[in-house]
Amino acid sequence: MSTNEKALEERIADELRAEMARQDRSIRWLAEQIGESHVTVARWVKGRTSPGINHLDAMCRALSMTIADLLQAVERNGGYTPTPLGGVPSPRSAVVRHQGLEPRTRCVTPVRLVDTVRELAVA
Numbered sequence: 001m002s003t004n005e006k007a008l009e010e011r012i013a014d015e016l017r018a019e020m021a022r023q024d025r026s027i028r029w030l031a032e033q034i035g036e037s038h039v040t041v042a043r044w045v046k047g048r049t050s051p052g053i054n055h056l057d058a059m060c061r062a063l064s065m066t067i068a069d070l071l072q073a074v075e076r077n078g079g080y081t082p083t084p085l086g087g088v089p090s091p092r093s094a095v096v097r098h099q100g101l102e103p104r105t106r107c108v109t110p111v112r113l114v115d116t117v118r119e120l121a122v123a
Contacts, residue, residue, distance in 0.1 A: 006078075008074070009047055009050045010047040011074045011077070011078070012047075012050075012056070012070060012071075012074060013044065013045055013046060013047030014047070014074075014077075015070055015073045015074055015077070016044070016045045016059060016063070016070070017045050017046075018073075019063050019065065019070075019073075020045065020063065023063060023064075025063070027041050027042045027045060030045070030059060030062055030063070033058075033062035034055065034058040034059055034062055035058075036055065041059075044059070045059075053067075056070075
């Protein structure tokens with residue numbers, strides 16, 4: 001997968017890791033700053049899971065940036081590709097495809113991140 005084909009969550013994780021590297025900060029340091037376990041923060045900054053908006057804001061503040069700065073960095077460095085809700089086709093959709101029918105798919109990003117973008121657009 002090329003850089004500009006990554007989902008928003010992955011691109012945010014990439015930018016968080018890049019900022020942590022620029023500031024020579026560790027996952028443990030970031031976890032201490034926001035009051036979360038280092039295992040949870042590691043999952044977030046490696047793109048395995050997505051933080052809620054409050055945790056994303058806390059991480060950005062600990063790194064002396066705003067969520068807007070983070071999203072601008074994502075856009076500046078290639079943007080993202082929206083992923084289907086759930087990310088992986090269900091077995092039922094595979095059966096429907098097998099029968100020659102196309103399932104209805106919705107291409108949306110997780111609500112938490114969409115809300116962030118909407119809030120920034122209003123500001």
